[in-house]
Amino acid sequence: MVKPALSIFKKEIAIELRTRYALNTLLAFTGASLLLILFTLRADQLDPTPKSGLVWIIILFAAMTGMMRSFVQEADKKTWDLLKLHAKPSQIFIGKLAYNFVFLLVLHIFTIFFYIIMMNMVIVDVPFLLSAIFFGAAGLASVTTLTSAMIAQADRRGAVFSVLCIPLIVPLLLILTSVTRTALIEGVTDDAYNDLAALIGYCGVMISAGIILFDFIWED
Template structure:
């Protein structure tokens, strides 16, 4: 049993390292994703201008920027395998589970790096105070996991489709909408309620949805990948 788990971790690490080296070697996709995120944040900032906005609107705008950035980041994770014609080779050398886990880890890391840039910029651009930073960070972290889980399985589903861009957004939005809605509610609490509990019902809901979404995606990936 221990040998089996060690082998799984080793395969996941090898595949994850492959994606990481491949992505950071070219840097084209990463630069485009970061640029898209900055442009989205700038567009949101200019659309608001100097008008006073409520904490709920701020929370909604933050999560709109996060979700749009995630959609731009996740769509190419399996597409590059199809374009390089390495998908069939990948099927021969690795089982579906380590493939999914490695892609999910890569998407989680990529979105985490994006959020490390986006969230401080968002707070600085709109010049407001976060009254419960631990709650905001925890909700964003759980949202990161949920977005990566849903984005990874949808990216695998549409990898061979002809109109991948439109399909990815259409199929991802219903899956990621619960993460966005609960994340907005948690962010609003973090913006307004100093000393609020670290684990309100929103955090419990995000954690539960993450578990369900990750488990379901992992189970379905075997059928999608070998189809």
């Protein structure tokens, strides 16, 4: 399973390094969103809890802008059937998931780093913040990868992608907001470990569901 999945991961990296379309688009979108929120909404004067959730809303819309292309480009470039010939569905899903995870991890680090600087916030608990970044990227990558495959050959992909993604991502955003509040504002409490366990569990469930269901999505 590992070798074909790694080949697909390398292919995605090579395409992105050659075009840099998604990376440049998402970084520009994220930077503009951060500046807009800071200067228009005066977000630096908000209460601590809204501050903790606002960064994930920015990341969510940035991810939904770029991650839809994961399988859509296969349909547009007529390489859908070629992938079927060279790899099993589970291998394709893992390869695409690995690429989306790395891509979103870079986006999360960039966004949260500049968000903390612009909002003049202090990191109270570094391990919890790193956990939020890592598992947030994993959870978001699992949802967007699976949803992108579902709508790749549909009409009006953008609208369908948003409709399918948002209900799956809302629980993740709520958990990430709580974990981020712990990392940046409150510090570790007994409830904080429950939130972290819920975040890890969400990622495990979504990745497992993706591997199990992707066979049906890919063949149909």
